[in-house]
Amino acid sequence: MKKILGIDIGGTKIRLGVVKENGEVLADKKIPTKLPLYPYLEEQVLKVMTEFPDLSGIGIGTRGMVDAKTGVVTFETELEGWQGTPVKAQLEAATGLRVEINNDANCAALAEAKIGAAANFQKVVCLTIGTKLGGGFVFDGQVMNGTHGGAGEVGHLILYPNGLVCGCGRPGCSEQYVSGTALSRLIQEENVIDPETGQLAIPQNLFRLATNGHTSAIVVRERFLSDFAVVISTLQAVLDMDCVVVGGGVSDSADDWWENLLAKVESLKLSPLELKRATFGNEAGMLGAAMLIIDRVN
Template identity: 80%
Template sequence: MKKIAGVDIGGTKIRFGVVGETGEVLADWTIPTKTPLYPYLEEQIIKIKKNFPDLTGIGIGTRGMVDAETGVVTFEKELEGWQGTSVKSQLEAATGLQVEINNDANCAALAEVRLGSAQGYRRVVCLTVGTGLGGGLIFDGKIMNGSHGGAGEVGHMILYPNGLLCGCGRKGCSEQYVSGTALRRLIQEEHVINPGTGETALPQDLFRLAAEGVAGAITVRERFLCDFAIVISSLQAVLDMDCVIIGGGVADSADDWWELLLEKVEPLKLKPLELKRAVFGNEAGMLGSAMLIID
């Protein structure tokens, strides 16, 4: 059985896994992210290779933009020294193994298509609603990377022209309105109080409070889901996908808002479209990165 190292690099932690060719996780652990990142990453990979000498490859999913063909991180401002790093060539030289690298949201989408709730669909958009809004496009089983590794940056589609300033430097990007960060801002704007604590509500409690009838929470839920439905509709107008998979930290509370989102998307559909919840949670990026090698 082939064994692949799957690596998911986030802003605060790195998740490692050793994955079999059919997706079974043979080992799985997490360490803090440290910078400068590359030498730290190489050190960890060398340790994995010593512990698993029969590894056949290393797949890496990372935040930021990646040129998947060259294996170079083309854009990432938060991780010191990571932007511009030739990850593929350096790690291949250090390990003698095949290395593939892609954006973490793309890897999460690949996991859902190969192993999860998007199996059997040809054109899939995976939306990751966490701190920000990420996207991965998988058409006919292949990641759509774009010319510069920037395809699928759904969070930076402009939803409200001249709207809120985004971290990318532009105004009105979707992730300023559809994300955990957006929920936190909306809660402040609507002065949503958790009756159980008497304090400002937390994003993870917002949809439950709305379901329980808290007026301000209902207002926030309405604003959030209306914007979310518009994002999905706009993507369909451009991509004509047959399935949208929704995951990420905010989706953990989907029991309290899923049917309402479906209701809001329905009148905006241009063609038939399936919306499905992601099967994988935090392990999606690690599993999907391993799938880069299995491909």
């Protein structure tokens, strides 16, 4: 069974995993992200290849926007020097292996669509609620990249015209209302005080407080989930997917809000739609990166 090196590149750490075709992880290594990124990445990959000389290919998921065809990082502002890097061409030349690269959210979506929560569905949207709001579309087993590698930028759907200014410079983007950052802002706006600490609640505890009947926490929960349901409904009107997978850090508290979200989506959806909680956590990006290659080396 073929072995693939899956790599997930984040702002602070890089995860490298040797993955078999069935998704079994043979090795898993985490290293800090260092700049300049490309020579450091190549060095680490070559080290893995000395331990696993029978690798069949390398799949990479990275933050930022990627031209999946050329393998060039087209937009990334926080990893200095990474934007414009022809990762695919350089790493293929260095290793002699096939290399595929895509956005990290797309990779997470691919993992869920291939071997995770949406393995039995054909048209899958994966939404990741972390510090920001990410998305990935996998239709018929293939990542939808868009012309410039920007498909799946769900966090930049305009949810409230003339609303809060986003980091992208436009007003009203959905990640200003549906994200961990948004949850922190809503907690401040509604002055949600945790009775156990006497301090402002932290996002991790917000939904538990709401479940326990905390009035202002309930207000935040309703605002947050109502906006999230609108995002899902809007995506359905455009994509007509059959499954939405929800993951990311905020989903760790889903036991306290999942049924509320289902009820809100039910009242807005245009046709049958399954909502699933993500199977994979932090390993989704690495697994999905490997999936970029697996179908192409058989």
